[in-house]
Structures are given as structure tokens and as C-alpha cells.
Amino acid sequence: MSAPEIRFGLIGGGLMGKEFASACARWFHLAGDVPPVRLVAVCDHTPRNVDWFRRVPGVERFYGDYRALLADPSVDAAYVALPNLLHEEVCAAVLDAGKHLLGEKPFGIDLPANAGILAAARRNPGAFVRCSGEFPFYPGAQQLLRWHAEGRFGRILEARFAIRHSSDLDPAKPIGWKRQVRTNGAYGCMGDLGLHVQQVPFRLGFRPLSVAAVLSDVVRERPDGKGGTAACDTWDNATLLCRSRDAAGDEFPVTYEMKRMSPGAKNVVEYAVYGTEMAAVFSTDDPDAVRYTVGSGGEMDWARKVLGQRTAFPTITGPIFGFGFPDALLQMLASFACELRGQPVPFACATPEETRRSHLLMTAALRSEAEGRTVPVDGWDG
Numbered sequence: 001m002s003a004p005e006i007r008f009g010l011i012g013g014g015l016m017g018k019e020f021a022s023a024c025a026r027w028f029h030l031a032g033d034v035p036p037v038r039l040v041a042v043c044d045h046t047p048r049n050v051d052w053f054r055r056v057p058g059v060e061r062f063y064g065d066y067r068a069l070l071a072d073p074s075v076d077a078a079y080v081a082l083p084n085l086l087h088e089e090v091c092a093a094v095l096d097a098g099k100h101l102l103g104e105k106p107f108g109i110d111l112p113a114n115a116g117i118l119a120a121a122r123r124n125p126g127a128f129v130r131c132s133g134e135f136p137f138y139p140g141a142q143q144l145l146r147w148h149a150e151g152r153f154g155r156i157l158e159a160r161f162a163i164r165h166s167s168d169l170d171p172a173k174p175i176g177w178k179r180q181v182r183t184n185g186a187y188g189c190m191g192d193l194g195l196h197v198q199q200v201p202f203r204l205g206f207r208p209l210s211v212a213a214v215l216s217d218v219v220r221e222r223p224d225g226k227g228g229t230a231a232c233d234t235w236d237n238a239t240l241l242c243r244s245r246d247a248a249g250d251e252f253p254v255t256y257e258m259k260r261m262s263p264g265a266k267n268v269v270e271y272a273v274y275g276t277e278m279a280a281v282f283s284t285d286d287p288d289a290v291r292y293t294v295g296s297g298g299e300m301d302w303a304r305k306v307l308g309q310r311t312a313f314p315t316i317t318g319p320i321f322g323f324g325f326p327d328a329l330l331q332m333l334a335s336f337a338c339e340l341r342g343q344p345v346p347f348a349c350a351t352p353e354e355t356r357r358s359h360l361l362m363t364a365a366l367r368s369e370a371e372g373r374t375v376p377v378d379g380w381d382g
């Protein structure tokens, strides 16, 4: 017998809310034993944004206030895709309303807000809670994770995890909530992008012991969209160099790059792990493949392993066809649905504990930048 349907309510119908609706609407794309998911209700405080969702099959109820959506007994789970400022209030309300939660990074505007969401999760142990993060579901990223699980890398020498955008290079790009500390948080680009580069190393067991951060605030003001200008007071680029330790007890450098101003990069995510026996580099610029080299010195070749649609959760797509961002999102939601219903998953969405660790690292990075020195990343084990 198939698992019962998970009826989702969506709170925040912007960029990510629309992607989420699109993924739910093509659930039939998944070929395996994945619990059914349906988007039944949508909330956004802007009526125009709510109206957009009238085209999505299956959505029956439309709200302007998230409290009304949470009072709706037909909603089992909520996806919260709101500005960071609202994460704590709304995610905690979702959990206190007895719903399951898929939140968005950074899962709280700062460390205390993240602690507030985690406290709500502890108050409601029946609720299933995860945070969004789709990039680890790319086939090349999954292959890199499998190689690590098989112990193929040998002793880890170094690892690098990056996300790079370039649209902020345009000084005429209007300000939005993501470029202001009040709504986005003091982490700046790290809050917006951080978990995308942190989830995989954390899952690989690369624990940051200390961090030396270089944070750059390049653009100080932007058009406000009303003919004037507004202060753009968030960090644009962040590079974090961390002394890290893995489960084997080995220590090595891990670099985290989170950049909104990286010339030539649309939305590039890159995971690179270098070991004594193997090195592998995955980039969303080459989404169906992963590059690797094996051996220990001498003449070593870089090979490109082409995976096509070798996904964590099988789909109807032909195995030779390409993979992209909407596919990764669908894979991530399949993982959420399976885990919620107690089914085993090849890769789980980010846990509340992983978001807490993300906040610990980013909070330490802010201190490192402010004090101009390397600082310890404290509190890892709670």
C-alpha cells in the first residue's frame, strides 16, 4: 500500500515558492516508491503573488496571512520561503501548529533566531523538520559523496566548497531584502548562500575547528526602485579558511567561498575534495558529470565521469538526458517526503542540527572578520 499523501502549504510565493510549486506539480516525474505530495494551500502577503498560484493544479486555498494557512486542517506540512527576518516567527508557528516543516536557509536570521526554531522543534517532537538545499542532489555531487563513503579518497588533504554569483556586479541592480542587514541579517552573502556550501562538508564529517574569514562589502548603495538610493550594508563576498578535522582524526584546510560578485559565474556551485589516493571536483557548470584523478604521484590524468540522470531517486527522464536546478529541487523534495514517512533515503535534507552548525560557523566568521584574526568555531557538539 502506498504512503498517504503529504498535503503542503506554501508560505512565501516568491522565487523559491514558485520553484516549489512547480516541483510539486510534476510529482509524477518520480518513478520510484515516493510518498505522494500535493500543494494544497498558498500564502503570500502580496495578492499579486498569491494569484500567480491559481495556475498550479491542486491548489485549493489562498491566504494573505500565514496564521490562516496554519489554522487550515487540510495542511500537513509547510514550506517556508520567506525573507530571513521572518524565519524564526513563522517556522516556530508552523511547528506549534502541529505541522511538519521544510524551512529555507539560513533557517533563522542569526544564531538566536536559529535557536528559537530548534527550540520549537524540540517542543513538537512529532513534527518532521528539515532545511532546504538542493545542490547535493546533482548526480555529480552524489557520486562524490559515494566515493567518500567508500573511502576512495584516502587521507583527506584539502577540500573546497564554493557558490558564486555575478549579478551583483551590476551596480544598477535594485536593492532587495537580501542586500540589507535588517531583513537578510548580519551574515550578508553567507546567510543567503552558506548552507549551499556547508551541508556537504558537514555531512562528510569535516568539522571546522577554527576560521579565518575575509568578508568584502564592495557595493555600499543601490537603487531603491523608487528613483532614489538605499544603503546596501551586507557583505557581498565571503571566503572562509577553516582548519578542519574528519572522523579519521586528520586535520586539513577546508575553504568555503560564498560570493555574490564573482565575474562570469551565473550560479556556480563547486565541491572539490583532494585526498592522497583520489581527488574529485563537481561543478554545476558540468551538472551530469564529476571530474576525478586517481593515483599517488607520477603522471596522473583527470577523467570526466559522465553520469547523466543517475539520480538518488529514480525518475522517468531518459538516462542520457541532462539534469538541472528544477530536477535537483524535485530530488530534494522526494528525500523530504520519504524521510517524513519513515522510508530510507540515500541522502537526507539538512537537519536542524546542521543548520545550527552552519550558524556557529558563520557567527565565528563574523567575529574573525571583526577582530582580524583566526577564531575557534565553538559549540559544535551542543
Ligand SMILES: NC(=O)c1ccc[n+]([C@@H]2O[C@H](COP(=O)([O-])OP(=O)(O)OC[C@H]3O[C@@H](n4cnc5c(N)ncnc54)[C@H](O)[C@@H]3O)[C@@H](O)[C@H]2O)c1
Residues within 6 Å of the ligand: 011, 012, 013, 014, 015, 016, 017, 043, 044, 045, 046, 049, 064, 065, 066, 080, 081, 082, 083, 084, 086, 104, 105, 106, 132, 133, 134, 191, 192
Ligand atoms: N534553496 C535555494 O536555492 C534558495 C534560493 C534562493 C533563496 N532561498 C531562500 O528562500 C527564502 C525566500 O527567498 P526568495 O528568493 O524566494 O525570496 P523572494 O523575495 O523572491 O520571496 C519571498 C516572498 O515572501 C513574501 N512575503 C514577505 N513577507 C511576507 C509575510 N509576512 N507573509 C507572507 N508572505 C510574505 C513576499 O511577498 C515574496 O513573495 C530565503 O530564506 C532565501 O534564503 C533559497
